[in-house]
Amino acid sequence: MDFDLTDEQRLLRDSVERLVADRYGFEQRRKYAAEPGGWSREMWAQYAELGLLGLPFAEDHGGFGGGAAETMIVMEAFGRALILEPYVATVLLGGGLVQAAGSAAQQAEILPRIAGGETVLAFAHTERQARYDLADVATAARQDGGAWRITGEKGVVLHGDTADTLVVSARVSGGRRDAAGIGLFLVPAEASGVTRRGYPAQDLLHGAEISLHDAPATPLGTPGEGFAAIARVVDRTIAALCAEAVGAMAELHAMTVDYLKTRKQFGRPIGDFQVLQHRSVDMFTALEQARSMAMYATVMADSDDADERARAVSAAKVQIGRSARFVGQEAIQLHGGIGMTMEYKAGHLFKRLTMIDKAYGDADHHLARLAAAGGLFSEAA
Template structure:
């Protein structure tokens, strides 16, 4: 199989890496994180100018019709730069729902603002008791007239405090963990009855706890079938898991690079500690872990296009297992090889470790996905 990038893909890689290299060093990241939204609106605008926000959408909808490999290229670059901007919640998650199941009217109403950067989105799915179960939903959407009334609470909604539009999972019928009876709804963040409490997350991003109290939306707010939305949710979240694997590879790659550079400059007993064979071996083990994760991340990206839901989910779960194991090893080794300075706010390596740890726990950690692979009888 040919894993070489096409000319267009190489140009995309050079473009996004060039943008981040010129505008996103570690000191600039600190400044962006101190802005009111927790990220830079100016950088988000540059993403839009370069077409990064429109990559996965069809040309008929104003996008570029790019595929999963292009998403991998962008996510790896964002991981290397430790980007704060809400690409995952807006483009991958919200954009995924609109791209895969949005009506022509919904696409016309929401995609232009997403693609030009003027509208931000968030996916409100997680609840206090649901953990990693996408089908565990207590938030309700009850019919009223020709619309719906939404009630419930969502937690740790990534980019939830600055989003203009929320994509909300809600139960239209059945019990708390029934697969049937789950819908996906577009809800304006400023709608009456929506209250948000924003806060920073451990990795420097932002999230919000959001309450919906008698929030009224129209019939056109439902994305797809309001009673059979779980397969759509699982498909979009699988896309997000594959994208997170790619982001983790970028962050691990930069962690290894930063650690090796530190080993070459830090001296002990009058010589660089990189001359110590035992540390060379640890760096070599980190490289092996990175390449294992890279291979599985590429597998996940390819698997995200599988039409068979079980085959796709199993493959991406397997990738999440390996990526989770690798990022834990590389993160821990990076901190240990830096010593005490590695856990200070001034050292960027600690921030990479935090982000990698959060990636592992987003939409299921390595242990959770290992159990899924086991239940499926292994990777087929």
């Protein structure tokens, strides 16, 4: 399998890396975090101008027709810079669900607006009792004459406090943990019956607790047939988060090696001590293991075989979680006290890595999921 980038992919990588290097230094990021909602509208417009917001969408919808590999390139660069903007929430989750489940008319209406930076979406799916079970949905949707109404509670909705439109999962039939009977609905964020409480998380990205009480909703695709789209889009998003984690780990490793070369103790750089060299090599090994699994998840993210795709994503999530914990802990220990301060980037990278580990199931959850599925490869394979 050829893992070399094409000329177009290299151009994309260079463009994104140049943008974040010029416009997303650590001090600039702190200023963006202080803006309303915790992210920069100016940077969002820059992403739209570069075509990043339409990257996964078809050209007919204002996009570039990119796949998982292009998303991986962007997310790795974003991981190094610790971007705060709602790229995952709007492009990968919200836009991905519109692309996977929406009608042709809905795609033609919504996707170009995402690509142009004109609208922000959020996926309101997680519920308090669900833990990591995607099928555990208690929020209910009912028909009221010719309209739909939704009632329920959603938690930790990524960028739900600044979204213009919510993509809400709600049950139209079946039991609380049944995959069948889950629908996807578009709900205007400012609609009657919608209450939002936003807050910054540990990594400074924003989440929201959302209450819906007879909120007006428009079905996204066929009501009750949304779970397959949810599972596919979440798997793709996990693969993208794995790439983001690789970028964050690479930045942590580079910062740590640079610190070992400059910090002096007993009259010499501490990087001269062999035991610390060995620890930095162990960090690099964990990083490269994570990179390999992130690439594997990227290759499998567009697979139509849901079981095979889920196995690959779970295996990648296990390695990403373990590598992130190891690289983060080693980086903090080798930096010493400065590594934990709010004024230094290392601690923020470790926080983001921890949040990525928890997103859509931590390493332990995915290891159990992989074991229940019989391992990475099926008997048929």
